[in-house]
Amino acid sequence: MSILENIARVKTEIAEAAKVAGKDPEEIQLIAVSKTVEPARILEAQEAGLTTFGENRVQEALGKQEVLEDLNWHLIGQLQTNKVRQVVGKFQLIHSLDRLRLAKELDRRSKEQGITTEVLVQVNVGEEESKGGVAPEDALAFIEELRSFKQLKVMGLMTIPPFFEDPQAARPYFAKLRELFQKVAAQGWPEVEMKWLSMGMSADFQVAIEEGANMVRVGTGIFGSRPR
């Protein structure tokens, strides 16, 4: 299947799931995950109408930004504090804020540049050792602390649930993040905007949308399988 055909199929599936969730498909933001994908193929996706690309390695992403124009870039992978300086100002959204030290550094470097950095708080809904993210029970207090960082704007939540063969098995984890999202929104904190609920990847984005996701991160479903 070509990238063009893949995108058409993914969009159809997004629309189906949006309908189940009672949403307009236009409300669902599709992030094309382009890690390991070379610029020529990203260009194909751009020509097919996609505008926003997700990367999880800083160096790789910055290299692509130099050769590709007019795209929005999201950082979706774990971010090391020592890479923050390179990242600030280069990504429209960072999906993986999960610790105070990282918040401090993002805030400090954003201030240096005189900009606001938009972030999502990553939550480890499955409480897995191997994954980044704050524990669900700590998320509310963490976000409350983030309110004091004037150069950061919390725009929502992100998660990567545990892996299951059957995507339906991830449903309770997606529901859990949506509940947390609503709980944060209900605080009415003026510094925090609960706009994006980033959850769902190639195998399970339909389930995620049904449970409230309005931002999905799809890699293999668009570009095919990645080299190991």
Ligand SMILES: *Cc1c(COP(=O)(O)O)cnc(C)c1O
């Ligand atoms: C790689 C990656 C994705 C995309 O995964 P696919 O299964 O290829 O769709 C989504 N989110 C994150 C954080 C990733 O690292």
